Amino acid sequence: MSNELLLSAAIFVVIGIVVVSIFILSKFVGPQNKEDKSKNTVYESGVSNPVGGTKLRFSIKFYLVAILFVLFDVEIIFMFPWAVNIRELGFLGLGEMFMFMGLLFAGLIYIYKKKALSWE
Known part of the structure; x- marks a missing residue:
């Protein structure tokens, strides 16, 4: 294999490892607010409690x-x-x-x- 191909493969592997490690670190290090249930509710056009189902035609x-x-x-x-x-x-x-x-x-x-x- 040529040196350029080996170098580009190593760069892609390193970038992949860095991206995966950033996602994993952000899961553990980042702020977690599991007590606030309003973050997981639906909010659309000023209506916090929508009326009707999601299968509206x-x-x-x-x-x-x-x-x-x-x-x-x-x-x-x-x-x-x-x-x-x-x-x-x-x-x-x-x-x-x-x-x-x-x-x-x-x-x-x-x-x-x-x-x-x-x-x-």
């Missing part, structure tokens, strides 16, 4: 709106580099961006026609 509309938000929000990721390099891309880049935005607009029209964003 949500409408599929919430997930659909979330996925659509992510889908249409990603377009900004593609539009920003285009806006920065618009002069270098020229008319070909402009045409490609209009085609991209047209496809997104067609998708939005499709979603609107399917009434995916209407709440009842």
Whole structure:
């Protein structure tokens, strides 16, 4: 084996031992507050005693709106580099961006026609 491979293996082993020992030491040396039961209770949105079970079903509309938000929000990721390099891309880049935005607009029209964003 080469010296570099042996050295890198030793470094990984030492890092692993250090990380494991830090976790073990923090368990024994760190503060332990087992008397305070409020640390283990649920606290959500200002409600300390929630009402209802954890297996509550949500409408599929919430997930659909979330996925659509992510889908249409990603377009900004593609539009920003285009806006920065618009002069270098020229008319070909402009045409490609209009085609991209047209496809997104067609998708939005499709979603609107399917009434995916209407709440009842």
